[in-house]
Amino acid sequence: MSDLYITKRYLLMTLDPVHIGTGGTSLGRVDISIVREPGTSLPKIPGTSLSGAIRQYAAYRYESKRCAGAGQGEGEEGHCHDPKCPICYTFGYLRGQAGGQSGTVSIGDARLLLFPVHSLAGPVWVTCPSILREFDVTEADPGEQAYLPEKLSSHEYLNLGWLMLKKAADNFQWPNGIKGVPNEIKECAVLISDKLFSQVVNSNLEVRTSVSIDPETGAAKEGALFTYEAIPRPTLLWLDVVQDNYRDGFPTTDKKCKVEEVEENGKKEKKYTHNAAAPLGEEWQKPLDVVKAGLKLGEYLGIGGMGTRGFGRVRLLNEEVTA
Numbered sequence: 001m002s003d004l005y006i007t008k009r010y011l012l013m014t015l016d017p018v019h020i021g022t023g024g025t026s027l028g029r030v031d032i033s034i035v036r037e038p039g040t041s042l043p044k045i046p047g048t049s050l051s052g053a054i055r056q057y058a059a060y061r062y063e064s065k066r067c068a069g070a071g072q073g074e075g076e077e078g079h080c081h082d083p084k085c086p087i088c089y090t091f092g093y094l095r096g097q098a099g100g101q102s103g104t105v106s107i108g109d110a111r112l113l114l115f116p117v118h119s120l121a122g123p124v125w126v127t128c129p130s131i132l133r134e135f136d137v138t139e140a141d142p143g144e145q146a147y148l149p150e151k152l153s154s155h156e157y158l159n160l161g162w163l164m165l166k167k168a169a170d171n172f173q174w175p176n177g178i179k180g181v182p183n184e185i186k187e188c189a190v191l192i193s194d195k196l197f198s199q200v201v202n203s204n205l206e207v208r209t210s211v212s213i214d215p216e217t218g219a220a221k222e223g224a225l226f227t228y229e230a231i232p233r234p235t236l237l238w239l240d241v242v243q244d245n246y247r248d249g250f251p252t253t254d255k256k257c258k259v260e261e262v263e264e265n266g267k268k269e270k271k272y273t274h275n276a277a278a279p280l281g282e283e284w285q286k287p288l289d290v291v292k293a294g295l296k297l298g299e300y301l302g303i304g305g306m307g308t309r310g311f312g313r314v315r316l317l318n319e320e321v322t323a
């Protein structure tokens with residue numbers, strides 16, 4: 001029973017700026033702002049966006065395209081609904097004659113863990129006590145000061161160009177309990193207060209100006225200059241994925257889906273046979289394995305908007321963040 005219900009905490013790193021738009025425009029200094037957490041106004045990647053991308057990439061990997069999308073788009077075949085389909089089993093499916101079925105995983109928001117900032121002493125990654133508490137790590141609030149890593153212990157101040165933070169008496173050592181953070185980032189990790197963290201992050205988002213192109217003329221539209229913001233790279237984020245495998249019937253899969261064109265009563269149709277084509281290169285034994293396969297492709301295919309402008313690639317760093 002216990003392995004039916006599992007929570008996994010994954011660690012991600014942005015390889016490109018990531019833009020998950022709010023879908024509207026704001027009246028602030030950017031035209032296209034990104035999704036934020038309501039309480040802290042910190043940017044995040046919402047679980048709904050992640051879930052869509054992960055499903056799509058896992059389905060690509062498995063080569064069952066019809067199971068990739070939302071299942072009800074124009075011209076889509078719709079999800080296959082087959083109990084032998086690892087994609088539909090994991091993420092659920094919509095409607096159809098047999099009715100819908102909910103998925104067996106829920107994917108949380110990806111939230112900030114370490115955020116990159118330029119300082120006069122080189123790049124540093126900031127974090128704050130409220131983030132570390134999510135990992136059961138308790139650190140004192142540094143107030144107006146900064147806990148600096150050993151490497152920067154000879155500095156009296158952390159100079160962020162527009163903000164000077166006095167060094168706190170103690171050094172900051174990256175907690176052993178939070179695994180998977182690359183050494184070069186750990187060695188430059190700085191702890192600042194929750195309040196300052198929000199200010200530092202919101203002042204260091206990637207803001208770019210771009211121009212809308214008129215698809216008919218191929219030229220810039222008049223007055224079409226717009227700015228948009230994004231989570232910069234390399235930012236470290238974490239997310240929890242809960243597997244609730246209540247049906248206990250995951251179809252263990254080690255081959256791709258086989259899709260054939262068959263003719264029936266003079267009508268050409270696609271026939272899907274699960275777990276029947278070329279080897280997958282790994283064995284999916286549970287819904288979380290499907291999630292991981294999709295997440296891994298985020299490194300190449302990206303998530304969020306502005307993909308055509310080189311945005312969105314995210315690398316899965318670790319799937320066992322806490323010991």
Ligand SMILES: [Zn+2]
Nearest residue numbers: 067080085088
């Ligand atoms: Zn399916």
